[in-house]
Amino acid sequence: MCGILGISNLNTDVFAEIYDGLLMLQHRGQDASGIVTYNGEFFREKKANGLVKDVFGPAEAETLTGRVGIGHVRYPTAGSLSAAEAQPFFVNAPYGIYLVHNGNITNTAEQSAKVTGKYSRHLRTTSDSEILLNVLADKISDAIKVNGTGDAIRNVFAGVKMTMERVQGAYSVITMIAGVGLMAFRDPHGIRPLSVGKRAVAGQGDDYCFASEDVAFGINGFEKLRDVKPGEAILIDMEGQMHSYQAAEGKLTPCIFEYVYLARPDSMLDKISVYKSQTRMGMTLAKQIADSGLEIDTIIPVPDSARPVALEVANATGIRYREGLVKNRYVGRTFIMPGQAERQKSVRRKLNAIPLEFKDKNVLLIDDSIVRGNTIKKIVQMCREAGAKKVYIASASPPVKYPNVYGIDMPTKHELVADGRTVEEIRQELGADALFYQKLEDLVWAAQEGNPEIEAFDCSCFDGNYITGSVSADYLASLETTSRVSAKIKDFPDKASSDKAAVNG
Template identity: 40%
Template sequence: MCAIVGIYGNENAARLASLALFSMQHRGQEATGISSSCEGKIFTKKDRGLVSEVFTDEALNYLKGNMAIGHNRYSTAGGDSILDAQPVFAKYKLGEISIVHNGNLINKKEVRNDLIDKGAIFQTGMDTENLIHLIAKNTKDRLRDRIKEALDRTIGAYCFIIQSRNKQFVIRDRYGIRPLSLGKIKSGGYIVASETCAFELVDAEFIRDVKPGEMLIFSEGHEEPESIQLFEPDFRPCAFEYVYFARPDSFVDGKTVYETRENMGKTLAKNDSTSSTKYDMVVPVPDSGVPAALGYAAQSGIPFKYGIIRNHYVGRTFIEPTQEMRSMKVKMKLSPMRSLIEGKSLLVIDDSIVRGTTSKRIVRMLKDAGAKEVHFRVASPEIKFPCYYGIDTPNKEELISNNMSKDEVCKYIEADSLEYLSIEDLKNSIGNDRNYALESFNGDYFVKK
């Protein structure tokens, strides 16, 4: 789920990269980093913390040059050491290189063990470092050829931006699982970013999405990036980007995230098996449940009310690395509007249920605040399987819908009723014009080792 960005051909590259990362802070809160290139040398600054904390004026003044790459970390591989923050930097035969990565390489252990057997020394626990070693050990004269052969040994979901001393290489895997978009900066140069919401802040115009299996090469003397189709595409964008990850104002592979979430809510209302029940209001779990709740309210005619208030100084709970931190942040983050909900029957809408502990706390919080009934609606299907393509969902044993029926989950979270969106309705809500990565819902692990 990490955020990555590349800026090429702008004298304020590092500052623009920091603005883009700020707009994509929702994709990772553990650490952030930027590498810039100037006069054949790469400068790197990275640290644990938020973008606004790490990238002070002093840090940005250090990051010189007209090209930069950046990363916000949400860990699915590696630990919490600063060494496991990105970009990953190294020196090798062809010079200096820096890499940022969003995704997860499912054959990382096999590749790493093989590299270690051949003498490689690893500094981090990240799968991203595999690519550095594969590139460095290759004997081809051109970096693009080394990258291609390294990717031939790389299996999984990935978006890479690789920066040398004077070029940038942008790669999206053949499935297009994680999003990546290309834009033109009005003050000069190009931007590539995980989400289009980053374009607005740096005053850039959307050009297109990076194609599945494509490599873009930015280099001096070329007004436009060179495009090479490395792999035959088999497009499978991640459905969970539309459910939760992406910001509502982003376009992901041609579809507006806000509208798809609103469609999910409308479909929930159309299919609600308890529609005869009298609800006093539709209440979203902020912020990711808001568009779906608005869609439900519009379809059903039931008033939309902010019965839960969010503290925006607390980050996203799902992407916290431990259950203890997630539980603490739920209490800090959400507060009931007692005067609004007391004695009322609530229709509460959230984007998903993963472990069930957060949903249970929300229901209990609302009932403790005087709600007469709490009916829970989920704008996605039941999550029954872990994801190995860049989402830190837990193992099967921790996924509540893998271990309990819908009625058992309803009883566990102490709701008066519970309904989910079906897989088919999710696809229709997004736009059933392509295959989606739905492994969290149906266990279809289409990327094979």
Template identity: 50%
Template sequence: MCGIVGIIGNSPVSHTLYESLSMLQHRGQDAAGIATFFEDKFYLHKGNGLLTDVFNAGNMARLLGTFGIGHVRYPTAGCASVAEAQPFYVNSPYGIVFAHNGNLTNVSDIVEDLFVTDMRHLNTTSDSEVMLNVFAHALVRRGAVHPNEYDIFAAVEEVHRRCHGGYAVIAMVAGVGMVAFRDLNGIRPLIFGSRVNSKGETEYMVASESVALQVAGFKIDHDLAPGETLFVALDGEVHQHVSLLARDKAPCLFEYVYLARPDSVLDGASVYECRVNMGTKLAAKIKREWADLPIDVVVPIPSTSRIAAQEIATRLNKPYRDALVRNRYVGRTFIMPGQAQRKASIRRKLNPIPQVFEGKNVLLVDDSIVRGNTIKEIIAMVREQGAKHVYVCSAAPPVIFPNVYGIDMPARSELAANGKTVAELAKEIDADQLIFQDLEDLKESITEACPALTYFDTSVFDGQYVTGDVTQEYLATLEKARNDTAKQSIEVQNQIERNLTAQV
């Protein structure tokens, strides 16, 4: 899960890249990086942590140029080492800097070919570096001293042929221009826009979400289509190409439920409007199935569920109370690397207002239930405040399958709803009642906001992977690689490396 941004213009871009990345910080808090291009050289700074941890006035001043890309990262493949912070760089051909959001599902197949056939070296375990080297080798094969748009498009076509999964990419090619492309199914988001500066010159930007463009004063042009490549040459000429391999657009449904900011518009659908619709449909289900349930107050679990919760309260004619106060400086819990760390962070993340809960029948609204750690701890906190009954509703269906396209929902065995009935899950989290959004209602929530969107990647809910190449063997390998034990082992190794560096 990452956020990416790229700008090619006529004025210094480093601060604009920083401001745009700040609007995408929710997509990754593990690492951040910015690369710019000036007088035939790349200038790059990256590191682990939030933008405010990685950048300061000094290193920002050294990011020269009117052309650059940026990245914020949470790792779904590879590890949390600073070596895997992006953007990545290779010097051949031309010099390429590369930022990627997503996940490849056939990395093991590609890696051997890169070494044996393409004779390229990989320095990390990141699938982003794999994709960068596929793209670089494809440009080498073209053999152009001064590549044009046709060389760029041909190289991206080779990436599409060799790399499977969900991905959005922005790259800089030294002396050539900016390249952006989206996977063949349009799973991961990518949007293009432009602005006219004070001198009347047009500048261009590509980013993961519309808010990143809007904060910098760019006007939205369009979301890249599945398999679309956008190439902006250094002279400002824009070239577009859509792969013949492209399939029907199938954006990730979880973007609308949880990942994207509510003020974003993804593939023509307002995320805010989608979440209002989710609340409307869930309220209707509550009325049908819980008609006699005594609900005194509706409380959202901050912050993604607020919009749906407000709509539910309105439709049920019940009081809405923001009674769980969030500490905004604690990260998202379901993507934290260890069970103990996630559990400890929940009570630091949320604090209840006692008088809202005492003696009340409380309806808690969550956007989704992934591992179940957050909701279980919150229910315990609410009961400690004297709640009479605690009911829970989820704006999304049960998450019972891992995501393989760039969201860190690793091991199926860790998913709370896996192998359980709703009643069994309610008992496990200690809820008096539990209700989930129906999948068809969830899909209709987005379609009603944008009628052109009718097909989605729903794999985390129904196990239907739109790329058609995800096998049980792959899922088993993924589970082994990404379970908590593996991540804790990586964290131990990272700590050893940090200690050794400190001693040196």
């Protein structure tokens, strides 16, 4: 779950607009930020760990000049937390290519071996994004050998086609290619989002912008043109002309977790309003609440992303809605924070209860999802300390039971509170008096209602069905041995020992 952005302007420098666009995508990653611009001759780069506002300032506005540029906000799902793994990544041949990537490659071991063996390339990081960049560079080089150097756009599109034939997993990508232009492409399943927008320049043509979410368009005056199609590559050449190429046969199966938690509610992803899908999640969840027969005095959302769901539950059930948890705006999202101990500590920094809304009341907390369970468990304790008689929980999504390998930080089962537990056992673990989960078929309906043309979604973290068909038991087991995952397992010593035995057995 990273945020990517690319802008091609006819006349003006892009740095300020990329900066503003990345601020609109900051929710997609808080660990690192990077921007690269191109002035037709030289690339200029700055990337480091930290938020966009902390990495970039007036000095960068002076030095990062050029009409074309790309940016990235990082939330690591593969590789280490080192600043060296921040994007964009670069290769100097062919042409000179910078790349930013949102998603996760699932056949990294195989592709890494080919890149370093057959093509004798050196990888500087453990990032799957660097592997993807080198595969693309290799394939464009192969196309040049066949077609010659005369038609760079043809060679680049041919390289994307061959890359899609080799790379498996989820990838929405924006590249900047020296002398060629700005190019974006999306994997054949369209798992992670990617949109293109344009802005008319009076009497001259159009500027273009690619972004993970269309909320990045409006701040710079771009209007959404459309979503990038699964398997499609779009290139904006150095004269500002758009070229489109269907590099692989595509069938749209987007990640449903984008609508639950990842995307902003004011985004439209693949013609689906994130906000409207969340209100529909509230409609279906309300039926379960109403049928439970529980005496509930107040519905309180876990801020911020659960508000649309909670409001709809309140409207449908007639139970009063209250804001009982106050959020500290200066603390990052706990789901993104690396390390279980840091996440647990940050909950108290992040939220504070209003005692008057809890004292002697039966309260229903509504959260968008329950992944690790540490945050909601702490919140239940806070509610009881504030005087609540009963604390019930409702999740807008089903139990998260399986690793998500397509770009969300759920790499091992050890982190998932629903792993190997019944709903009743989860309720006990969380310390709640009752627990409700959204039904998977209701969640799918809530999203699909916004765009009936989508036949299926990636629901792998809920049902274990990996839509790319390339996720083997061996691959899932290999995730247990990565350095970052191994560090997380230390936070779950009891579960880790039993689960690791099951994997190895």
